[in-house]
Every structure is written in structure tokens, then in C-alpha cells.
């Protein structure tokens with residue numbers, strides 16, 4: 001007798017920054033037992049390596065030097081039970097927290113515009129998704145990394161609402177910030193993501209749009225689980 005098994009798929013989540021993509025992707029992966037890959041963390045890890053090895057300093061990014069350094073970079077993920085998600089490792093060292101710091105955030109957008117960096121990371125991401133059963137979030141997952149993904153979600157939310165959420169989050173952490181500054185930064189990043197020459201943020205024609213401006217996480221999960229259930233319907 002054969003038991004019905006769920007078909008494994010690739011779930012690609014793209015969208016604007018501060019839309020809650022990673023939280024959403026992490027929750028999906030936990031519910032259905034998939035691997036979650038935060039591709040932004042990979043661009044951040046390369047940036048960190050560049051900072052630590054002299055290719056990035058004093059406001060400059062030496063693209064040629066970074067390209068050479070790429071050959072020495074190994075990136076891997078390992079599940080962290082406490083966090084309920086995978087931590088990123090750079091050459092065997094856990095850098096999950098380090099890559100979120102301000103120095104990395106300041107340079108990562110420029111590093112992510114370097115063709116050699118994108119080529120290397122896209123290749124690694126494609127290898128990670130070969131066996132399917134993966135939820136990947138980023139900016140170019142449904143368009144470049146997995147153009148054949150079975151489920152593509154394009155996440156968006158009103159910039160003012162995104163700023164308000166981020167503001168509350170930072171206040172909760174005790175950081176002093178102004179709502180206006182956050183909103184300006186979000187709008188600037190939206191513009192940079194959409195207008196960069198290489199792999200800009202665009203909605204794949206076959207992506208479904210999730211505007212979560214007025215949705216709770218629970219409502220977003222109901223929305224996505226319905227779609228996943230249909231796509232993974234049992235096969236024998």
C-alpha cells in the first residue's frame with residue numbers, strides 16, 4: 001500500500017523592504033516543514049566579508065577586490081531551534097546577528113548591485129532549491145532565481161503603514177527614531193530596489209500579490225495556506 005505524499009514545491013517571496021517577508025516566509029516554512037532561506041542575509045554576509053577584508057571602507061566599495069574575495073567565501077545555513085529559523089554561517093562562523101548591524105546595512109545595497117556577487121549568490125540559491133521543499137525570500141526570487149517556482153508571492157504594503165510598523169518595532173527595542181525619517185528611508189529603498197540596473201525588484205507576471213497593509217499575520221497565513229494546499233494536493 002502506498003501512502004499519499006504531498007508534492008514538494010518552491011515558494012518564492014519577493015517584495016518591498018519592511019513588508020514582513022521574512023516573518024511570513026519563516027512561518028510558512030515552520031508550518032509545512034520546508035527550509036527557509038533569507039537571501040538578503042546572503043548579500044549581507046558578502047558585505048561583511050568585504051568590510052572585514054579591506055574591500056569596503058570609508059564609503060567606498062571596491063567591486064574588483066570583492067570579486068576576487070568571492071572565491072574565498074563559503075555560505076551555509078544551520079537551523080537554530082531557539083529562533084525557529086536557520087542562522088547564516090560565513091566560512092563556518094555564525095554571523096546571523098553581526099550582519100544586521102548598521103555598518104553592513106549601509107553598504108549592502110551597493111554590494112547587491114555588483115554583477116559578480118549576484119551571479120555567485122543566485123547560483124548558490126538555485127543549488128539550495130534543487131530538491132524543492134523551500135521557501136525563499138528576496139527581491140528576484142520569482143523572476144531570476146526560480147522563474148519556474150510553483151508559487152510566487154509579491155508582497156507589498158502602504159509605505160506609511162510599513163514605516164509605522166518599523167517605528168513601533170524600533171521603539172520597542174528602545175531606539176530613538178523619527179517616524180518621518182523611517183518613512184523617507186523606506187521610500188528611498190523602494191525606489192533604489194525598483195530602479196537598479198541589475199535584477200531590479202519587479203513583480204513576476206505569474207506572481208500573486210499580497211498587500212498586507214490591513215492584514216494580520218494570521219490572515220496572511222490563511223491566505224497562503226489555502227494556496228499551498230491546492231498546489232501540493234496529494235499524489236500517490
Ligand code: DC
Pocket residue numbers: 017039040041043044108109110112137138139140141
Ligand atoms: O532583505 P534585506 O534588507 O536583508 O536585504 C539586504 C539587501 O540585499 C537589500 O539592499 C536588498 C538586497 N537583496 C537583493 O538585492 N536581492 C535579494 N534576493 C535579496 C536582497
